[in-house]
Amino acid sequence: MIPPPVSRSRFLLADRRHSLRTWVQAVAYLLAAFLALSSPAFAEEVIQSFKADIAIQLDGTVRVKETIEVKVEQKQIRRGIFRDLPVQFRDDRGDTLDASYSVSNVTRNGVPEPYVTERKGDFLRIRIGRSDVILDRSVQTYEITYETGRQVGFYKTYDELYWNVTGNGWAFPILRAEARVVPPEGARFDRFRSYTGLIGSTESDTNRRDNLDSSITVSTTRRLLPGEGLTVAGIWPKGIVTPPPAYTQIIDDIAALGSLPVLLGYGALLGFFTLQWVRKGRDPQPGPLVPRYYPPAGLGAASLRYVRTMGMDDKALTAAILSMAVKRYLIINEQAPNEYFLERTFRKNVTLTKGERAVADALYKDGPARFDVSRINHTRLRQAKKDLEKTLKSDYEVAYFTLNTSTVLTGAAIGLVLLLWLAISSAQTVPTVMLSVWLSLWGFGTYEAVVRSRTQWLMAARRMTFKDIFSALTGSVPLIMMTGGLIVGAIAFIAVASAGVAIIAALIVGTCVAFYHWMKAPTRVGRRLLDEIDGFRQYLKVAEQDRMNFHNPPEMTPELFEAYLPHALALDVEQDWSELFEEQLAQATQVESGGSAPYRPLWYYAGGTRPFAAGRFSNLLATQFSSSLVRASNPPQHSSGSAFSSSGGFSGGGGGGGGGGGW
Secondary structure: OOOOOOOOHHHOOOOOOOOHHHHHHHHHHHHHHHHHHOOOOHOOOOOOEEEEEEEOOOOOOOEEEEEEEEEEOOOOOOOOOOEEEEEEEEEOOOEEEEEOEEEEEEEEEEEOOEEEEEEOOEEEEEEEOOOOOOOOOEEEEEEEEEOOOOOOOOOOOOOOEOOOOOOOOEEEOOOOEEEEEEOOOOOOOOOEEEEEEEOOEEEOOEEEEOOOOOEEEEEEEEOEEEOOEOOOEOOOOOOOOOOOOOOOOOOOOOOOOOOOOHHHHHOOEEEEEHHHHHHHHHHEEEEEEEEOOOOOOOOHHHHHHHHHHHOHHHHHHHHHHHHHOOOOOOOEEEOOOOOOOOOOHHHHHOOHHHHHHHHHHHHOOOOOOOOEEHHHHHHHHHHHHHHHHHHHHHHHHHHHOOOOHHHHHHHHHHHHHHHHHHHHHHHHHHHHHHHHHHHHHHHHHHHHHHHHHHHHHHHHHHOHHHHHHHEEEEEEEEHHHHHHHHHHHHHHHHHOHHHHHHHHHHHHHHHHHHHHHHHEEOOHHHHHHHHOOOOOOOOHOOOHHHHOOOOOOOOOHHHHHHHHHHHHHHHHHHHHHHHHHHHHHHOEEEEOOOOEEEEEOOOOOOOOOOOOOOHHHHHHHHHHHHHHHHHOOOOOOOOOOOOOOOOOOOOOOOOOEEEEOOO
16 A cells, blocks of 8 residues: 655754754655655555546437556456446336446557456456466556447436446546546536445535536546445436337347247147146145144144245245234234334243244344334345245145246246247247247236136125125236236237247246146145145134034134134135124223223234224234235335436446456
8 A cells, every 4th residue: 555645844843953864864764755655565556547438329328438547566457457337227116127238349558458248247247358468567558448228317307327437346446537428419418416435425526527519527536445436417308319119128149949840849848747747746635624623733824824835925924923923922013004013022931933933033133122114124024034934945845745846947948948939930039039028927927916816706706795895806906907918918929920929929838837836736744734724724714604513613712813813814814714703802801900991912002092803903914014024025226216316316326337356
């Protein structure tokens, strides 16, 4: 590291009466400092200058020429440098998008220099130099010219370029950074901002110069340390730059994947799946359905759901937390609609299942007793779900059911090859590929919407109440929207390909989706356990008049309601279970501060004096509380957004960015 410069004032005496000895010492100090600065041991590799020319094109692409002047000391920089450019970013809606880059020219000291591009995680790395050439200790000037798309932000009243010029990932200090930004042809920047510092900084240690050609040049006024960078943002009127079409994620370099006729390929796919289903995917025959008054021994609420659905979902985590509350391990406190915290009670002799213990450790280990259900704690919530899934998978997956994942992935790979072959054989390859991918994902989402809507309509048909019918109707809205999108996509696919290709593609996707579900299969031991679970579920959901036929059922008490509410939630019959207790709980009381009060769960606090209603309460747990857990488990979305929005801009925001180093 370069020592700080030595000040002359250290060697000037106030009375100016300097002895010869003082001057000799001063000269010795200066000589020592000069030798230290010139010694290779103290030499520092730095970026002496980072200049970027950034030009916005009318089609929305951005042309960039970076001129990077580096001081080589054969430490990190021996053969050359590398430049990392981010290929993934988030738009203002939080959607993840891929940025495309096209490198057109790389030089060193004005002479073309060899380079390679490679994907490194979320970055495109441009590695410059030759492995058999070691650079001298000197100053080297690199020029990198590239184009990139999907970087312009299109907003309601303006368009914007929000650009991280240097990136914040460089391993070296940058002594001076400069950016010249050229607006689209025929436009001027209405507003322009610049930021310096670490990611998130709103400092602006820059000078600005407005040029005659409508471009703006900004330059830093201080050294940028590793991790710091220069970011610029400018806006101009709408209507000048052409927005991208709906599908801009171009799929390039699709190679021919074989000449086997697609019908034979589909036959092979269907035959593969059918053979594997016969061998591995057929479910053992279920036993007779016998109502059970108790859950299978050793199975908690989350375990019931995991085994019955043969997989992990968000409702399993909700059931586990609700079970922990019923056992008085924690209290669910509703501060406001969709705002909760989970407060640990520290009661002794609380027995948790292994999965619930894993959730408790993730939420409270090395943390306070009060856990806020908010995105601030998304890491712990996601870890809780991950640990719960790991525990349940270890306890139940191998012994009780199999997902046949390798078979499903193999079949999906065959289907993908067939879809690509179809796209390549069509007249419009790129649109066909994009629509194939989109329709595959959309079709899977539509299938899931059908399953959810079917459950709601079956419940409405069984009860025939206005509330259930209205709930089924409103719940069908997503299905209608998904189906409409699927129809529009299919029409577009037929337009760019053909009806025959569309039918074959639908068969391929439909077959993969169907066998994804059909290949899940319980073992024989798992089938017996499922019979017990189905019997317990039957007991939880039967109507009151049917319950009279049971032999010595448990007494309908508030304690029974609470004990089995997590299990009912896990088995999707929480509404049935709660409605059985509406009358009993409305009449029940509990001792409170020496007197009696209407019944309320002691493990759920919501404030207020509204009478407790079991049906409304179970619906709140299944929807509002469960949704809050799902939202809180997702991390806050860092969006490139706009530097001119209400939240403002900052260093490191927008497109561009990345960093670099030496090799």
